[in-house]
Amino acid sequence: MLAIFGGEPVKKTEFMSWPVTKELDKELLLETIRSGKWSNGSKKAEFEARFAADCDVKHVFAVANGTVSLELILRGLGIGYGDEVILPPYTFVATLSSIVFAGATPVFADIDRGTYDISPASVEEKITPNTKAIVAVAIGGCPPDLDALTEIAQKYNVKLIVDAAQGVGAIWNGKSICAYGDAASISCQNSKNLTSGEGGIITTNHDELAAAIAQMLRGGYVEDENGERVYTTVGQDQNISEFQASLLLSQYDKLYAEMAVREKNAAYLAGRMKPMEFAHAMNYDDRIDRHAYHLFVIRLDSEKFAEKGITREQFIKALNAEGIPLSVGYNPLYTFPCITVPYTEELIGTKITVENLPESELAAYKEGTWLYQACLLGTREDMDMIADAMIKVWEHADEIKGL
Numbered sequence: 001m002l003a004i005f006g007g008e009p010v011k012k013t014e015f016m017s018w019p020v021t022k023e024l025d026k027e028l029l030l031e032t033i034r035s036g037k038w039s040n041g042s043k044k045a046e047f048e049a050r051f052a053a054d055c056d057v058k059h060v061f062a063v064a065n066g067t068v069s070l071e072l073i074l075r076g077l078g079i080g081y082g083d084e085v086i087l088p089p090y091t092f093v094a095t096l097s098s099i100v101f102a103g104a105t106p107v108f109a110d111i112d113r114g115t116y117d118i119s120p121a122s123v124e125e126k127i128t129p130n131t132k133a134i135v136a137v138a139i140g141g142c143p144p145d146l147d148a149l150t151e152i153a154q155k156y157n158v159k160l161i162v163d164a165a166q167g168v169g170a171i172w173n174g175k176s177i178c179a180y181g182d183a184a185s186i187s188c189q190n191s192k193n194l195t196s197g198e199g200g201i202i203t204t205n206h207d208e209l210a211a212a213i214a215q216m217l218r219g220g221y222v223e224d225e226n227g228e229r230v231y232t233t234v235g236q237d238q239n240i241s242e243f244q245a246s247l248l249l250s251q252y253d254k255l256y257a258e259m260a261v262r263e264k265n266a267a268y269l270a271g272r273m274k275p276m277e278f279a280h281a282m283n284y285d286d287r288i289d290r291h292a293y294h295l296f297v298i299r300l301d302s303e304k305f306a307e308k309g310i311t312r313e314q315f316i317k318a319l320n321a322e323g324i325p326l327s328v329g330y331n332p333l334y335t336f337p338c339i340t341v342p343y344t345e346e347l348i349g350t351k352i353t354v355e356n357l358p359e360s361e362l363a364a365y366k367e368g369t370w371l372y373q374a375c376l377l378g379t380r381e382d383m384d385m386i387a388d389a390m391i392k393v394w395e396h397a398d399e400i401k402g403l
Ligand SMILES: Cc1ncc(COP(=O)(O)O)c(C=O)c1O
Pocket: 065, 066, 067, 068, 091, 092, 094, 095, 137, 163, 165, 166, 186, 187, 188, 189, 198, 199, 200
């Protein structure tokens, strides 16, 4: 019997909670407290150097969060008022708000059904003479097609920014996703695979952009020939504190081992899902060398669901009762009221075009679901329970129609 009607749930214990703390967190935090150096110290410098070496990038800035990091990149590239920036609507709102705070105009391109990342073909359709940048999000930690996007950016002479907020550690075609394009941005907010509670990281190989970002992060000055500070731009101190940098350093120690567990479990779960006609794991492109799996995205088959006469929401309700925390994903950003409020129009000086994009609509309202990354840190038995519970609910589909 289904658990929602009083039967035994397939999974009787909770999945792992997040974040996972360890002794080194406390040791480094105490060290920092005692050092009396609570900002712009050795912990931040050490983390930035380690991260730069691992991603093989020249410049890394650890900053307050993964929203200001995007805004700093855009501003550092000189993108603002009157400039168009292409982004997907199927992402966290910060991808949009950073563009708006930079004063630029967001333009939505559709997503790819196989990955839920931005579709290069749709990006190309949205390019106009005013386009200055593309923001490609690695949804759930899945690298977007960075080969195609790099080619488009070069062809139209526009900037490419990787919103790797969910994609720390991901590798596309031999290179960290943070080494593609003009710059990349990561979030270290509480839920993320590498977290310091709040935090963000900027990576870039471009010296000029790095210099512009560094200037903004110290309040906007450059030094003249006499060593005097001259404020030639408006900046903001968005640097991460030494406490956050301490946590990043200690948490970073376990990132790659956890990534290996997630990848192994994800591959196993995807294998278990292969025979399922009603639910699909997302495509795993041959050029993905490492997937960050911030989310394990599952595409429910809307045609099969329609044939059965059940909805995604009914399926999720019954699955949750079985102890599997599957949830729905994003709504398209172009449906958010903040798109049309006067404040947004004042910030960017124009209206944002609202157009329904079919793949984004399908993902948002019918097919998109996901499991949160900590579920993938469990055992093989946990993965079996996820698959078994999905099959159980599907086999009892007729009973959940009234939910
Ligand atoms: C795709 C994406 N971009 C940007 C952000 C913003 O990061 P933060 O919450 O650190 O500001 C997030 C955070 O969830 C995100 O998922």
